[in-house]
Each structure stands twice: as structure tokens, then as C-alpha cells.
Amino acid sequence: MSALRVNNLYRYFGQLKAVNGVTFEVPHGSVCGFVGANGAGKTTTMRILATLDHPTVGTAEVCGINVLHHPAEVRRLIGWMPDHFGNYDHMTVIEYLDFYARALGYKGKERRERVQEVIDFTDLGPLTERFSNKLSKGNTQRLGLGRALLHDPQVLIMDEPAAGLDPKARVELKHLIRVLAKEGKTIFISSHILSELGEMCDSLLFINNGRIVHHGDAESLKNGSETQGGFLYDVQVDGDPQALSDWCVLQPTVEFLESRKFGGRIRINAESPTQVADTLARMIKDQVRVTEFHREQRNLEDAFIDILGRLEQGQPAVTPPPLPSSTTNASIS
Numbered sequence: 001m002s003a004l005r006v007n008n009l010y011r012y013f014g015q016l017k018a019v020n021g022v023t024f025e026v027p028h029g030s031v032c033g034f035v036g037a038n039g040a041g042k043t044t045t046m047r048i049l050a051t052l053d054h055p056t057v058g059t060a061e062v063c064g065i066n067v068l069h070h071p072a073e074v075r076r077l078i079g080w081m082p083d084h085f086g087n088y089d090h091m092t093v094i095e096y097l098d099f100y101a102r103a104l105g106y107k108g109k110e111r112r113e114r115v116q117e118v119i120d121f122t123d124l125g126p127l128t129e130r131f132s133n134k135l136s137k138g139n140t141q142r143l144g145l146g147r148a149l150l151h152d153p154q155v156l157i158m159d160e161p162a163a164g165l166d167p168k169a170r171v172e173l174k175h176l177i178r179v180l181a182k183e184g185k186t187i188f189i190s191s192h193i194l195s196e197l198g199e200m201c202d203s204l205l206f207i208n209n210g211r212i213v214h215h216g217d218a219e220s221l222k223n224g225s226e227t228q229g230g231f232l233y234d235v236q237v238d239g240d241p242q243a244l245s246d247w248c249v250l251q252p253t254v255e256f257l258e259s260r261k262f263g264g265r266i267r268i269n270a271e272s273p274t275q276v277a278d279t280l281a282r283m284i285k286d287q288v289r290v291t292e293f294h295r296e297q298r299n300l301e302d303a304f305i306d307i308l309g310r311l312e313q314g315q316p317a318v319t320p321p322p323l324p325s326s327t328t329n330a331s332i333s
């Protein structure tokens with residue numbers, strides 16, 4: 001059973017299709033990045049999962065529990081960190097966490113222990129007597145994370161937690177997310193900062209205009225194999241540049257990039273690993289002397305733009321297969 005399961009989800013606001021037939025699953029214990037431009041539908045999807053909004057059509061489940069039918073159970077399972085959350089005036093950090101721990105039903109010693117555990121985890125110890133509305137952005141996010149973790153949820157849903165953070169605070173937040181992932185929590189996190197998501201996510205879910213346009217792992221995206229259908233290698237070669245250039249002209253999978261003082265740089269652009277192997281075999285046979293060889297990696301922004309470009313050209317979006325329609329539980333009202 002998946003930690004998150006969204007099936008054929010729609011959310012309309014009047015004529016606006018904020019979420020337009022979204023289907024995906026996030027396995028237990030994995031970190032999934034939710035990526036999309038402003039207005040793509042990330043927050044709306046996350047709010048539905050967090051039981052704060054309802055679908056127009058479709059289902060959303062957390063650990064197999066339907067968010068519409070059993071919202072209270074779902075809330076026990078999830079920690080929700082919204083993109084903006086208000087802090088109360090004249091409430092210190094410790095009072096703030098204690099207040100939420102009480103609201104969650106913790107009492108006495110257990111409540112104090114939970115609050116302390118969260119303070120230790122988020123490293124807010126030196127700031128417990130600070131007013132919660134006077135914290136830096138980074139510490140505000142720590143407090144928000146702490147609040148979301150008070151009841152030790154299995155699943156953490158984080159909407160743009162890194163937005164507005166300086167680089168140091170981002171690194172620190174990323175570290176906390178890694179620790180939580182190691183503890184086995186499922187983390188569903190949205191962000192515009194694709195490169196950072198790639199480092200910590202097991203999979204990336206791209207949404208555009210309310211539709212999922214890609215769901216895959218960051219490595220394949222960077223290698224290009226999922227989006228371009230190509231295997232690109234940057235190769236440095238020793239020897240006479242002109243002879244190398246002439247050799248490249250005869251090779252369907254090789255492109256001459258530039259001359260170097262000794263030799264040149266070429267690119268292998270193959271459609272499959274077998275084609276890469278065949279090209280290498282030809283290089284050895286023709287005594288093309290390789291001095292450096294590495295897989296070309298694109299950054300995730302390029303991969304995302306590549307996917308959007310393919311969509312604009314009318315090529316099909318890469319979407320996971322639909323789940324059985326019998327799980328649909330709502331209809332357009």
C-alpha cells in the first residue's frame with residue numbers, strides 16, 4: 001500500500017481547472033518532490049491530501065485512508081507544513097509548540113517530552129523564549145516543521161518549505177528532511193528549487209496546468225534517458241583533431257564538438273546502452289584514443305523545460321497509468 005495515492009483527482013474553482021485529472025502514488029518511506037510553476041496546482045493538490053479542501057472529482061488516500069471519508073484519521077497520519085502560516089503575537093517558541101501539543105491532546109509529562117523532542121530535533125533550543133513572530137525566516141520554518149512533527153506523523157506534506165530561505169537555512173532544512181527520510185517517514189515536498197529537490201528526492205512529480213506531466217527519478221531526468229530517449233556522453237580524445245573530425249563524420253552516433261591542443265572533444269548521442277557499447281567498440285577498433293569519458297548530465301530545470309517543450313509540440317506527456325476507476329468517490333457538483 002502506498003503512503004499517498006491520488007486517483008483521477010480534479011478540483012475546479014468555477015471555470016478554473018486548478019487540478020485536472022491527477023493520478024500518482026508515493027511509496028512508504030520515500031521522498032517525492034512536487035514541482036511546477038506558480039499556479040500549476042501544487043498547493044491545491046496538497047491541501048486536498050491534508051484534508052483542507054475537497055476534490056471536485058476523484059480520490060485521495062493517505063496510507064490507504066480516504067481523505068474525504070475519514071479526515072480525522074488522515075490528520076493523525078500527516079504532518080502538514082503550509083507555505084505560509086501565522087504565528088501568534090506574544091507567544092514564545094515554547095508556548096507555541098506547547099499550545100499545539102495541547103491541541104493535539106498530549107498531556108502532562110508526555111506533552112513536555114514531545115515538545116522537547118521537537119525542539120531538540122529542530123535545534124530551536126536557544127530560541128525557546130523568543131517570540132514566535134520575531135524569528136528569522138529560517139527559524140520560522142524550523143518552528144513550522146516542529147509543529148508539523150509534534151504528533152510524530154508517518155507522512156509529512158510540505159508546501160514550498162524552502163521558499164525565501166537563504167542558502168545556509170536551505171542547507172539546514174535539507175539536512176532535517178534527510179534525517180526524517182532516514183527515519184522512514186514519507187515526505188511529499190513542493191518546491192521551485194529543482195536542483196535541491198533532485199538531491200534529496202527519490203522521485204519527482206512534475207505538474208503543469210493541473211496535470212501531471214512527468215513522474216520519475218531525478219537521476220534519469222539528469223541523464224536525459226527518461227525525457228529525451230538519448231544517452232549522451234562527453235568524450236575527450238587524443239590525436240590529430242582533423243583525423244578525429246573526419247572519423248566523426250562517418251559515425252551516426254558521434255558528433256565532433258571542438259578541437260583541443262591534443263585531439264578533440266566529441267559527443268556520443270546514442271539511443272540505447274547497446275548503441276553506446278557498439279560506438280565504444282568501433283572507437284577501439286579504429287584506434288580512437290579516449291582520455292576522458294563521462295555521461296552528460298543536464299540540470300533538472302533543463303529537464304523540466306524539455307518536458308514542457310515536448311508537451312507544447314503535442315507530444316504525449318509521460319503519465320503513470322490510471323488506477324482502477326472503481327475508487328472514484330466524488331462527482332462534479
Ligand SMILES: Nc1ncnc2c1ncn2[C@@H]1O[C@H](COP(=O)(O)OP(=O)(O)OP(=O)(O)O)[C@@H](O)[C@H]1O
Pocket residue numbers: 013016018036037038039040041042043044045
Ligand atoms: N480558493 C481558490 N479559489 C479560486 N482559485 C483558486 C483557489 N485556490 C487556488 N486557486 C487557483 O488555482 C490555481 C492553482 O493554484 P495552486 O495554489 O494550487 O498552485 P501552485 O502550483 O501551488 O502555485 P504557487 O507555486 O504559486 O503556490 C491557480 O490559478 C490559483 O489561482
